[in-house]
Amino acid sequence: AGKSERKPAVRSVDFPVSVVLPAGGTGERTGLQTPKQFCSFLGRPLISYTIQAFERVSWIQCIVVVVARENVDLMTDIVQRFQHRKVRVVPGGSTRHRSICNGVLALGEGEAEEESPAADGPKVVIIHDAVRPFVEEEFLYKIAAAAKEHGAAGAIRPLVSTVIATTSEGYLDHSLERAKYRASEMPQGFTYDVIYQAYQRCTESDFEFGTECLHLALQYCGTNAKLIQGPPTLWKVTYKRDLAAAESIIKETLSQSACIITGGSAHAATLADGLQKAAGALHMELDVIPDLMGENTGYLLKEWNFIQISVNRCSLSEVEDLLKDLEAANRALLHPPVIIWVHLSASDEPSISGTVAEPAAIMDLASAAKLRNVLLYGIQVHQSKDTERWERxxxxxxxxxxxxxxxxxxxxxxQLLQA
Amino acid sequence: AGKSERKPAVRSVDFPVSVVLPAGGTGERTGLQTPKQFCSFLGRPLISYTIQAFERVSWIQCIVVVVARENVDLMTDIVQRFQHRKVRVVPGGSTRHRSICNGVLALGEGEAEEESPAADGPKVVIIHDAVRPFVEEEFLYKIAAAAKEHGAAGAIRPLVSTVIATTSEGYLDHSLERAKYRASEMPQGFTYDVIYQAYQRCTESDFEFGTECLHLALQYCGTNAKLIQGPPTLWKVTYKRDLAAAESIIKETLSQSACIITGGSAHAATLADGLQKAAGALHMELDVIPDLMGENTGYLLKEWNFIQISVNRCSLSEVEDLLKDLEAANRALLHPPVIIWVHLSASDEPSISGTVAEPAAIMDLASAAKLRNVLLYGIQVHQSKDTERWERxxxxxxxxxxxxxxxxxxxxxxQLLQA
Ligand SMILES: [Mg+2]
Ligand SMILES: [Mg+2]
Known part of the structure; x- marks a missing residue:
């Protein structure tokens, strides 16, 4: 998520594009009670990450999320809580195709209430899975453009395993030549006409047992979909291990950089300089600024991690100010920002009054911050004239x-940790 | 790993079984410099986890690891460092089939030096991937038994995505009916005769471009492999996200239980009792013992996590003893054990001398322990007569x-953390 925000904008499209996001899965393959799309990552359900991946694309107009009837209220709450703006929640059907069809029809209906239905309706519909949260704008553009040109387009990936046909007794019948086949993934794109007609013409058996929209477009509209190889990030959160992988990707995206605030102190600047050198080896980019005034207020809107250095002061007032700024910027809505308060004491000896007073103060402040979705930690470090000891x-x-x-x-x- | 150790032993086999583990991959799909099988998890390379999965199975005799010639020394070092006992390292060929063939031939050669080659050679050869570390004994048994009965056997999994055929211009040609096909996975098993003959008879083109051993057995020996559905844990570490998933599985396996040592104190027992109640909600099993004497020495050999409670004593002597015991048991060889020292002070007021003296002592001890692959942390908690405060x-x-x-x-x- 954060990565994409830093990239330059990709090409835009000049035709209306909307999205159908079937999210009716029951999550049986993860072995968990909660369906995968509603599992929380850093306090936010997976479906909200996927919605955000579409919402931040300027040329996408409407996202129809199709959920099981019993989850409509839950989904509506998620949309409100995370302030999603382009979303409509629609109840699903008993199978994947019935749910997607409901979503496609809802896109048409929604527009029919407007003045000129035909002109305002989406030209292209992108269908995606709620459990593929890492789709990127650039790839969505490719699918939308190819769908407009060819009527249908779909993401493919190379096969990871050999595919084999089995006999009815459970023996190997034959293996497929891997190079000739691909795995069909999501997203897929269709002109509204193609996907609408495909669902009008297909049979009850298709609705009941089918899984592949590209197949319906081919069979009922004669449209051979253009296939486009997607990046590995399109992968689908399927098994329990995928939850860990998804969490790790989200955390890594949030951990690529941090902003060090020195308060203008020379001692703090020396520490910041040392951290910058060490941070390279730790694969994190660090920007050093004196404060969050002027141009630097921009960091409040893009940075997820703040390192506030205080020299010889037990006061947490700078951290309190930072918390207020983050709150004013509504920064903790989608991800929890991290604040690390580094208390640099210039004397070699630990101050007894300091070590007793601070732990309680930072613990109280951190408890309050946590309620506002900000994670606050402390590190105590003593300046030393012994170079080797200081570098350590x-x-x-x-x-x-x-x-x-x-x-x-x-x-x-x-916690106030010791360095 | 830990999970399997607690299960009752599965059925044994009464014929010789050996393993070929091709580990020549270059890891290009993870986007990392280090090939996946040599990536470290908690300080140990993935290949060592996979070796361990076979080594702990009593009826497996020999594990031939086939690595690229330039990695033979690295692999030999890994075998020595982690004290693997059943392993032989063999240089690989230029393709997957050439490498596996080298491994199969090495199994024959090794035995030829013995007195009665035919009798001592493996009856069944299991072929597995170095990057599938979570294979379990029970499934290995199924594969070995089916291979002996049918000549060949292989693991399969349901297809996660629809498989499609593409036209030469990159359009959808047709989609396969998902129910009729399966993904071919590892492990696979063969009688030694079948896999040996298959490699004797196959062509240079098979050696160069082929990937599927089951296919060779069918084509050159007329052996239709028995296919057995495996668990999701057979999955192959392929992409960068899989490294995070593997680490998470390893960590979860090590985090299922902990042992609380109270030192026989009543105050400690009260805390232990409270922790046991809270730990259920945290999905961890806790055993409470007074010390590691007598029958309880068994915990040293099976537990990965120890919580040592000290009451009103700033002394770390109990932790020092535990470290010595773990070292004597060679416990930190395969995974890093965790020790958490919980210092319970019975007074409501934090002791000033305590908070100053302990941080340095536990930091020094933890640095020494880390060199021996043991992770030591501290938690300080103050007993309170206020029930609500104490429960918090x-x-x-x-x-x-x-x-x-x-x-x-x-x-x-x-670190000495505050509770
Ligand atoms: Mg993305
Ligand atoms: Mg296992």
Missing amino acids: SVLKVAEITSALIRERSPALVG | SVLKVAEITSALIRERSPALVG
């Missing part, structure tokens, strides 16, 4: 910072 | 403990 401390601050940012553990908020 | 503290100890055990973060060892 700086490296330790970098390692702890990197671990806290990558793991984003709610259980460890408010 | 116990819950916090449980949450922090669970997070530390699940994340196994090397960057956070030696």
Whole structure:
């Protein structure tokens, strides 16, 4: 998510595009109670990540999410809570095709209430899975453009395993030549006319047992879909292990950079400089700024991680200000930002009053921040005139910072760690 | 790994079984420099996990690991470092089939040096992938038994995506009926005669372009392999996201239980009791013991996580003893055990001398332990007569403990956290 936001905008489309997102799965393959699309990652359900992947694309107009009737209220709550703007929630049917068909019809109906239905309706419909959250704008563009040109288009991937045909007794009959076949993935795109007609003409048996929209377009509209190889990120969250993989991708995306705020102090700038050198080896980019004023207010809108250095002060007032700024920017809506307060004491000896007073203060502040979806941690580091010892401390601050940012553990908020 | 160790032993086989493990892949699909089989998880390369999955099966005699010539030394080092006992390292060929063939021939050669070659050679050869570390004994048994009975046997899985045939211009030609096909996975098993003959008879083109051993057995020996549906855990570490999934599975396996050592104190037992109640909600089983004497020494050989409670003592001597015991048991060879030292102070007020003295001591001990592959963390908790406050503290100890055990973060060892 964060990665895409930093890329330059890709080409736009000059025709109306809308999306149907079937989200009726029951999640039986993960072995979990909650269907995968409603499983939470850093406090937000997977379906909301997928919606966001479409919502941030300027040329996509409407996203119809089709859910089982018993999940309509849940889904409506998710849309409100995460302030999704382009979404309509529609109840699904008893099979995948019936649900997608409901979504396609809803796109038509919605427009029929407007003044000039034909002109306003979507030219192209993209169909995607709720459980493929990492689809990127560039690939959506390719599918939309190819769908407009060819009537239908679909993502494909090379086969990972050999595909074999079995005899009815469970023996090998023959194996397919891998190079001739592909796995059909999502997203797929269709002109509205093709997907609408395909569902008008197909049989009850198609509705009941079919799974492949490209097949319906071919059989009932004579449309050979254009196939486009997609990136591995199109993969579908299917098994329990995929939940861990998805969480790891989300966390990695949020951990690529951090912003160090020095407060203008020379001591803090020296520490920030050391952290920048160490952070390269830890695969994280660090920007150093004196404060979040002027041009630097931009960091509030794009950065997920803040390292606030305080020198010789036990006060958390800078952190309190940062929390207020993040709240004003509505920054914690989609992901939890991380704040690491680094307390740099210039004396070699730990101050006794300091170590006793701070833990309670940062714990209280972190508990309050957590309710606002911000993760606050503390690190205490003592400046040393012994160069070797100082370098060891700086490296330790970098390692702890990197671990806290990558793991984003709610259980460890408010801790004051020693570097 | 840990999960299997707790299961009762499955049926044994009464014929010789050996394994060929091709590990020559270059890992291009993960986008990493290091081939996947050599990527480290908690300090140990993936290939070692896969070897361990076979080594712990009593009826498997020999594991031939086939690696690219330039990795023979690296592989030999891994075998020594992690004390693998059943492994022979063999240089591979230029393709998958050439490498597997080298492995099969090496199994024959090895035995030819013995007194009665025919009698001692393996009856069944299991072929597996180095990057499928989670294969279980029960499934290996099914494959070995079916291979002996039918000449060949292979794991299959349902197709996750529809498989489609493409035209030469990149359009949809037709889609396959998903129910009739399966994905061919690993492990596969063959009688030694069938796999040996298949490689004797197959062509240079098979060696160069083929990928499927079951296909060779069918084409050159007329052997229709018996196909057996495997569990999802057979999946192959292929993409970068799979590395995160594998790490998560390994960590989860190590985090299913912990052992609380109370030292016989009543205060500690009360805390342990509270932790047991909270741990259920955190999906972890906790055993409470007074010490590691007598029957309880068994925990040293099977448990990966230890929670040592010390009451009113700043001394780490119990943790030092535990470290010595783990070292004597060679416990940290395959996975890093976690020790969490919980310092319970019976007074409501934090002791000033305590908070200053302990952080340095536990940090030093943790640094030494880390060199021996043991992860040591500390938690400080104050006993309170206010019930509500005490319950909050116990819950916090449980949450922090669970997070530390699940994340196994090397960057956070030696920290003394506040509950
Ligand atoms: Mg993306
Ligand atoms: Mg296993």
